[in-house]
Amino acid sequence: MIHLAYEGLQCIRQRPRLPLWKWLWTRRFWVIAIGWIIVFFAGMVWLGYKNNFAEPRLQIALTLLKNNINQPVFWRQMLLLIGHSGLLLLPVIVTLWLVMSRLRDRSGSRLFLLWGIGVVVLTALNFVQSVHYYNQPLFYLVSLTWPPRFVLLWAFSAAFLTLVISLFSDRLQPVSSVKIWFVGAGLFFGQIPVLYLARPDFPSLRNWARTLQGKYADDKDPALLRSDDLNVVKCLADQLPSDANVFSYDFLVPFFHRQYGIWPTGKQYKPADVAVIPINDKQGLRNVLPMRQPYRVIRLKSYDLYIATDYEYLIRQCIR
Known part of the structure; x- marks a missing residue:
């Protein structure tokens, strides 16, 4: 998108009277667009290969979209999240308007x-990706405004503004x-x-x-950062x-x-070989624990360590 935006800006600068829709039909536009689409699909194939092609996320998302597309509740949730995403772009809109107002021509x-x-x-892409988590707990936190997803919009907007000013x-x-x-x-x-x-999980002023003051936030438990527990976990990870x-x-x-991380969505392609869950499990991770059988539970000071029996020899090297 950034590459195409650059080409579009060059077109506006060099051919100010050419309508944008005509630029969309130029050969150069399609060569660039198709080239990046090929790169995108090659990346998806590589990721699929790394994950054993076992979790068809796009297929799951499209199936959920098909099943819910006629549901008013679905659209109320998604449109609200799209609105929140738009609100988060207000600084970009205002900055772009400010730049447009200072242009000497009418290209703004x-x-x-x-x-x-x-x-x-990009919002359409994020929309489809977000549907993958629809009907799951805390869906609104991992959908369109989720930072790793929203960063696509923010990065594109930042690059676009930089290109315009340059x-x-x-x-x-x-x-x-x-x-x-x-x-x-x-x-x-x-x-x-x-x-x-837009982000109910944004830290409160009290936590800031x-x-x-160098203190932990209210929702952070210092016991989960004990050095002896972390040393065992680090050793096991190594x-x-x-x-x-x-x-x-x-x-x-x-x-x-270095390992394949499983999210608590219930959609992992294989059960976990190792799981590390706090003894005080406020998130309810044990309720969705996808552990491979048979396994053993080892209690640390603040964590329960679940480990498949064929990996048990590793933990013995870490617990002295």
Whole structure:
């Protein structure tokens, strides 16, 4: 999308009278678009190969979409999330409007249209990906506004703004520093309530204050960060082969970056070889534990370690 946006901006700059729809039918546009589609599908095939082609996420998402497409509840939820996604883009919209208002020619509306096309395409992709988690607990947290998903829109928008300012710098009228600071401050403080609206998991002001004081947030349990427990987990992660499947608590996911991480969605392609769950399981992970039989449970100070019997010899090397 960024490559196509660059080409579109070059077209607007060099051929200001050419309608955008005509640019969409040029040979260069389709060569670039098809080229990146091939790269995308090659990446999907590679990821499928790495995951043994066992979890057809797109097929699951399309099936869920087909089954719910006539349900008003489904559309109410999805449209609300699309609205939240749009609200999170308000700083981009305002900044783009500010840039457009300083252009010496009338290409501003075409710039906004080009950005809007990119946002619509990426939102459609995020929409389909989000449907994969529909009807699951906390669906609204892992759908369109989920940071790893929303970052597609944000990265595209940031790149688009950078390209606009770079390519059209000679056509921009100067903006006073006072206005820039005023708009920037307004966007920053105006975005705070939007974040709390769109992301209910955004840290509260109290938790921000505790963080600045060097304390743990209210929902964080310091017992889960005991050094002796973490040393055992790190040792186990280092010993486990890369093809092992791991179901672990949030804090511990980075330790198992070499292994296949299982999410608590019930859609894993194979059961877990190892699972690490807090003894005080506030998230209810044990209720969806996809553990391979037979296994043994080893209790650490703050965690229960579930390990398949054929991997049990590894944990003995880590617990002295």
